[in-house]
Amino acid sequence: MVSKSVYISIKDHLVSGEEFKLLFDPELEMLITSPQPLEETLHSYYESENYISHTDDKKGVISFLYQTVKEFALKRKVKLVTKLNNGNGKLLDIGAGTGDFLVVAKNRGWEVSGVEVSAKARSLAAEKNLDLKQDIQEVLSQKFDVITLWHVLEHIPNYKEMLQTYHSLLHENGILIIAVPNFKSYDANYYKKHWAAYDVPRHLWHFSRVSIPKILKDTFKLVTMKPMLFDSYYVSLLSEKYKTGNNFSIRAFWVGLVSNLKAMRTKEYSSLIYCFKKHI
Structure with missing residues (x-):
């Protein structure tokens, strides 16, 4: 077994203030948060009013921008999913949050299901007439055309085992879509220990552009990769806040722009969206 070296040390800026090390796995070209919280204590690191994906709050500049851009991004996500599937079908969203993606998909003719561990987020989704399940076990009797994980895989302790479960839940030639941050991006290298997308210890794993295809090469075929262009701006805004304490920064928009321009080459x-088709 190849030893894993320390890549960088990161502070939990959101909840605990604790420091964690990120270990580099050369085989998969990814980082591993160390130490990882025990599964029974992991939930405590999400207990913050500022954890944005579990709320619909628009208070504050960063939250307002996030929620505003999200409405546009959701439509693009549904359009992508529909194109890859050649039409509508049965859709399962893992880590569905407050259900906004599923609402847009449902309104465009998809038969939707979702899994979300947060009771608070499930409650907000219920107000949108969505019955999200707490555990993947509750949907194992079903089959789906598409399964999506929008910035979720990095949170899952047993992610390799769960990827096998998703494979079994998909129809023949079903589509798996995974979106995760990329620690080799310009904004990650610029902000280093203040890069908000490290988000330890909620993010247990940190993927590079080659990690996800390597992990899934035996069970899925990579169809395409798509950039999430807005992420560089949002992540840079939050990173600038962690670095300087400022809630708004023009520099953050500049860093986000430079990150996207450099990534064109x-x-x-x-952040990247990986679109896979299930191997038969």
Whole structure:
């Protein structure tokens, strides 16, 4: 077994203030948060009013921009999913949050299901007439045309085992879509220990552009990769806040722009969407 070296040390800026090390795995070209919280204590690191994906709050500049851009991004996500599937079908969203993606998909003719561990987020989704499940076990009797994970895989302790489960839940030639941050992006290298997308210890794993295809090469075929262009701006805004304490920064927009421009050549965008087709 190849030893894993310390890549960088990162502070939990959101909840605990604790420091964690990120270990580099040369085989998969990814980083591993160390130490990782025990599964029974992991939930405590999400207990913050500022954890944005579990709320619909628009208070504050960063939250307002996030929620505003999200409405546009959701439509693009549904359009991508529909194109890859050649039409509508059965859709399962893992880590569905407050259900906004599923609402847009449902309104465009998809039969939707979702899994979300946060009771608070499930409650907000219920107000949108969505019955999200707490555990993947509750949907194992079904089959789906598409399964999506929008910035979720990095949170899952047993992610390799769960990827096998998703494979079994998909129809023949089903589509798996995974979006995750990219620690080799320009904005990650610029902000280093203040890069918000490290988000330890909620993010247990940190993927590069080659990690996800390597992990899934035996069970899925990579169809395409797409950049999430807005992520570099949002992540840079939050990173600037962690670095300087400022809630708004013009510099953050500049860093986000430079990150996207450089990625046009390097393909190292702040976040990437990986679109796979199930191997028969």
